[in-house]
Amino acid sequence: MKRVIWIVLDSVGIGAMPDAKQYGDEKANTFSHVYTYNKALNLKHLKELGWGNIDGIEVLGKEACPKGAFARLGELSKGKDTTTGHWEMIGIYTEVPFPTYPNGFPKEIMEAFEKQIGTKTLGNCTASGTAIIEELGEEHVKTGYPIVYTSADSVFQIAAHEDIIPLKRLYEICEIARRLLKGKHEVARVIARPFKGEVGSFTRTANRRDFAICPPKPNLLTYCEEKGVPVMAVGKIEDIFNGQGITEAIHTKSNLEGVEVTLESMKKYKEGLIFTNLVDFDMKWGHRNDAEAYGKGLEEFDAKVPELMEQMTDEDILIITADHGCDPTTSGTDHTREYVPLLIYGKGVEAGCNLGTRKSFADIGQTVCEIFNLPALKIGESFLKIILKK
Structure with missing residues (x-):
């Protein structure tokens, strides 16, 4: 069994999806707008992994020799919220959006x-x-x-x-x-x-x-539970999945605490899945239209990336992604329908591998299933064979 460290930067979208107009989000671009608002950011380590090389990103700049593999992920499901995004990551397609109440509850x-x-x-x-x-x-x-x-x-x-x-x-x-x-x-x-x-x-x-609400079965987490793959949940991961398939959970009070708990979990769990959500981007800065603090948060996370990389074993795989957008530079305060970034790093990962634009967040979950020899999910395409060094 191997180990996957999977970190979700909650709401760090990277540009409006083709259907964003249906959601009123055709002008949204959380990352680029935050970057521009702050007149550039120091994101040296994310850039080195290949963030600026991802399809559609026109700020930050491209890395000549990225250390990681990278992609842009589209969302297959209908919606733009935390639950829909995270559920799709583990193989659940949401065809009918969850109910909303713009005029209050009946x-x-x-x-x-x-x-x-x-x-x-x-x-x-x-x-x-x-x-x-x-x-x-x-x-x-x-x-x-x-x-x-x-x-x-x-x-x-x-x-x-x-x-x-x-x-x-x-x-x-x-x-x-x-x-x-x-x-x-x-x-x-x-x-x-x-x-x-x-x-x-x-x-x-x-x-x-x-x-x-409890996610429909089967999914990546239920497969992990059935096959004895430990899942350490950091931040609000346990809440998002209603505890399903979680071996241990630690709730955190900030992004930095979330990274520290992830690092401590890497010392404790030598195999399995460490699944982390960093919610400050969304809760503290995106919804509050605080683009300056959002930028500082990105820089703070970037500064912790080397610690995560240094603590990895030769077989570990680090995955960094997001679940939707929440552009703090727009007039509204709600989530935005955006593509999300994907960075993959590991000693066995082909550096500079561009996976292009992919159709579903579930491609991550399908890949994790393949890593742990779990049954295939109903949606998503694994990219494992593409990113592994030949």
Whole structure:
């Protein structure tokens, strides 16, 4: 058995897909726009791996002799959210997008939810997570009513001050919502959004928790579980897949902590899959239209890449990719329908191998299946034989 270190840079898209206009995202290009906004970034190590050589990337510059293999991945599934993107990576095609609620959740849902939690709610609208607590935080503190809101994504989000509704209770009411939202109202995720602070200076805490629906079987993670391939989940990976096929999980509070936990996991797990999501790009910077911080985050990750490479064994394979876009330079605050980057590095990987533009995120999962001698997924094409040194 070999080892794969798979890191998802949450929301680092690299340009609008051909169907982006259907999503209102035809002008989106998260990476290039962040790079240009910051008047260039120091991404030396990602550049050396081949990031600038990926199809469609016109900033950063091409590397004469890239150290890794690289590609641009299109999304086969319908949607542009975290769940859809990650699910496709492990071999699940989402033909019908998860339901969204641009005008808030229907009356019958909210009445049933309030009855089951024993209290009224505030909000029930589409909003930015930071804006909604500024708008309704004071009323929430006075009444004790949780704040319910959504976005362009398929999410039912519940915000509450940790001193008003303790975390344990917040998670309990999220579980109630998760059980309630079934059938045509089965949203991809119910999300606990705790915050702290005083009126006028509320800030969200790192105690967010996602309650996702369980992915359909079979998929890469269920195959890993069946065949005894350990899966170490870092960041919100466990939440995205509702714990399915996960051997051990560690939730993290920042990108840098996520990388550090990944490095520690590499010391502990000498074989299997280490699956990491770095969510700050999306949660802290993309949705908040903070292109400057987004750029700094990319530089911070780039600076950690050598540590990841140095800790790899001769048989390890490092995969760096993303799950969708979230262009912080656009007027909106939602995800964007974009291609995502793919970098593959390892001692046995053919340096400079250009895999071009591929049709599905599931090509990664199919390749991982081949690495671990698992059954083939229903979608995706493995690129393993192409990237291995002859």
